Amino acid sequence: FFFFQHRNIIQQSMSEWRLAVSQAVARLPQAIPWCSQATSSRVTNAETLIAIQAFNTTLEWRVLHQSEGAHLPPDVIFPALTPRAAKILPLLQRWKTTESRVYTLLEALCNEYQVWHRVLAKQHPNQAIAQLFRDGFQHSGHDVFVHCQLVPVTLSSPVHITVHLALSLNTQSSALNAALASGIFELTTLLTPGVDGTLAVKTNLFMPPAVHALLGTLTLIPATPDMSLASMIQVAREQIEAAATSFATKLVKRRMLVAALLAMWPGAVLEYDIENFSRAAFLLELNNFHVIAHIRVPTDFPASQPTILLQSVYHEDAQHTPISETHSTYPYSPRWPPQEMVVRLRTYLEDIIPAFKKKGLEWATK
Secondary structure (H helix, E strand, C coil): CHHHHHHHHHHHHHHHHHHHHHHHHHHHHHHCCCCCEEEEEECCCCEEEEEEEECCEEEEEEEECCCCCCCCCCEEECCCCCCCHHHHHHHHCCCCCCHHHHHHHHHHHHHHHHHHHHHHHHCCCCHHHHHHHHCCCCECCEEEEEEECCCCCCCCCCEEEEEEECCCCCCCCHHHHHHHCCCCEEEEEEEEECCCCCEEEEEEEECCHHHHHHHCCCCCCCCCCCCCHHHHHHHHHHHHHHHHHHHHHHHHHHHHHHHHHHHHCCCCEEEECCCCCCEEEEEEEECCEEEEEEEECCCCCCCCCCEEEEEEEEEECCCCCEEEEEECCCCCCCCCCHHHHHHHHHHHHHHHHHHHHHHHHHHHCC
């Protein structure tokens, strides 16, 4: 009876342990900025494998549960990491297997992982890399994370750098301002040293989805081996800010054009884009003939001129689609003020609508 009772206690302890580890691991991606995903899986009754996705690689840590009791701290096997005892040992004293205690231990190990890899980077045999990290990691408002791809570090060991840029800009676009505040920009840099002491640098920028939807893909100015980490960050910031400013400036110009269109035909408005001011539609009348005019404003307006789509309200083609025609080339100058653009646009429409009416009548008589 004692044997079976003791076995049940151990099995219950194991179950509680695995549940605590699973819950603690699930919290890591929300708390550790460089951790994109973390999972735990059972290897044996007493062993759990923790897989952390970060820096385009997978870190695997093995956690061994002490079957003698939940009051005993676990053993953790972690390659590529030499934690400072003073930071870890206090967490193992007076141990109790709970989700919060396990999470605190894993969070401390993640922090120690970063400290250790920063030390490795500063001691890198490639002097260009070593000097880059000796310049320091403190950059106002930004978190810098480092991963040495090969440990022990050799002359050809690549180094990954991830910088989280938190930007809050006050542009003339409320939608862009909200998008900029919705997430973190991630600047990734891969340093690949050559055996001859040279250094290749590759940088990428990942934007929050809401920002990418507005600004599109932003190609960074290539970084060079002689640039400091602070310079790389500054260049990325300046490019993001320039793209945001350009977007907001073009948005204001599109808004001014749409406002001029609405003022020209205030009673004929069918719809218009109130967020990006990319389009407007009007039901126009000329000599008792009605036609829908869709005005589409390109994102790079006024460098590119708006497109006019005329759509019949009377006639359809063989596919039962309203007859339409597009005009993308007509008298236009990006230097004209919006009011003049609209006056000239009205004149152009008055010239082409009679021909469009004739086109519709020809379709009707086929």
